[in-house]
Amino acid sequence: MRLLAGVLGGMLAACSPPREDPSRLSVATMARLTHAPALTGLDSGRFADALAGVHLEPHAFEVGNAVVEAMFAREVDIAYLGPNPAINGFVRSGGNDVVILAGAAEGGSAFVVRGIASTEELRGKRIATPQIASTQDIALRSYLRAHDLAKDVTILPLATPILLTAFSRGEIDGAWVSEPLASQLLALDGARLLLDEASLWPEGRYPTTVVAVRRDYLKAAPEVVDRFVRAHAHEVRFIERHRAAGLDASVTAMRAIAGRQLDPAIAKAAWARIHFSTELPPGALPRLARDARGAGFLPQSALGGLVEPGPLERAP
Known part of the structure; x- marks a missing residue:
């Protein structure tokens, strides 16, 4: 019985999470x-x-x-x-x-675009976010749903270096990102601020x-x-x-x-x-x-x- 108890105790200890x-x-x-x-x-x-x-x-x-x-x-x-x-x-x-x-x-989050003057012009465009289900990704999806554009915009989750390169090469049309990436994108030729997310919130x-x-x-x-x-x-x-x-x-x-x-x-x-x-x-x-x-x-x-x-x- 002692041996069995010892074995069971060892098994329970092995299954338990480590102590903090x-x-x-x-x-x-x-x-x-x-x-x-x-x-x-x-x-x-x-x-x-x-x-x-x-x-x-x-x-x-x-x-x-x-x-x-x-x-x-x-x-x-x-x-x-x-x-x-x-x-x-x-x-x-x-x-x-x-x-x-x-x-x-x-x-510190912003929607930066190139060649897009209004929300309506987002139809058919390719927009990047830092990661699927990230805070900025969800903000973009919510914004698109509010403007009946959820099915008309391609969303691409991209890591920061890839996103910067893709935007500079014209492979994406915009990105919803946080700082300092937003300002890095805005420094590129043709980039403009379509939306500062603060405008969507009470008192910004x-x-x-x-x-x-x-x-x-x-x-x-x-x-x-x-x-x-x-x-x-x-x-x-x-x-x-x-x-x-x-x-x-x-x-x-x-x-x-x-x-x-x-x-x-x-x-x-x-x-x-x-x-x-x-x-x-x-x-x-x-x-x-x-x-x-x-x-x-x-x-x-x-x-x-x-x-x-x-x-x-x-x-x-």
């Missing part, structure tokens, strides 16, 4: 200006200082949906990502995994980047999460109050973390479209969820518990 380790924190971000609080916090060492005694592991990703998969695989604990991938992660996990802690960036406010955490990590290491959110809030306040210094620090961090060098004029133009806040614009997340459902990317589901406000409420 509060002495480590894996943080995901992307090399985009809309992720500036993460970039500056990591590159300056301020996040590491705020988390003294915790081993901080930064990870750079290209798209938000890949971040969610990494969170599901327990490879990432806290992440900066678009609100739609975060909502998708929450719903897919039945509310048991990805939850949002705070806002990070607002604005909509979330572009949020901070999310794995629920299991939050339960296991609430004090670590509180410390991180305090550090995040500090970065947001600094960047928003010292815009020029925040831009310089963000560009430097992008170069250090991802090896990406931004033209100063493009960086300045992109920065003007982005604002930083830990708050989430009222009603924004439910609307984004409705848009995702309308695009066929999200089942009907309740969003109760999507946001865990405690750590931000405790941040000074």
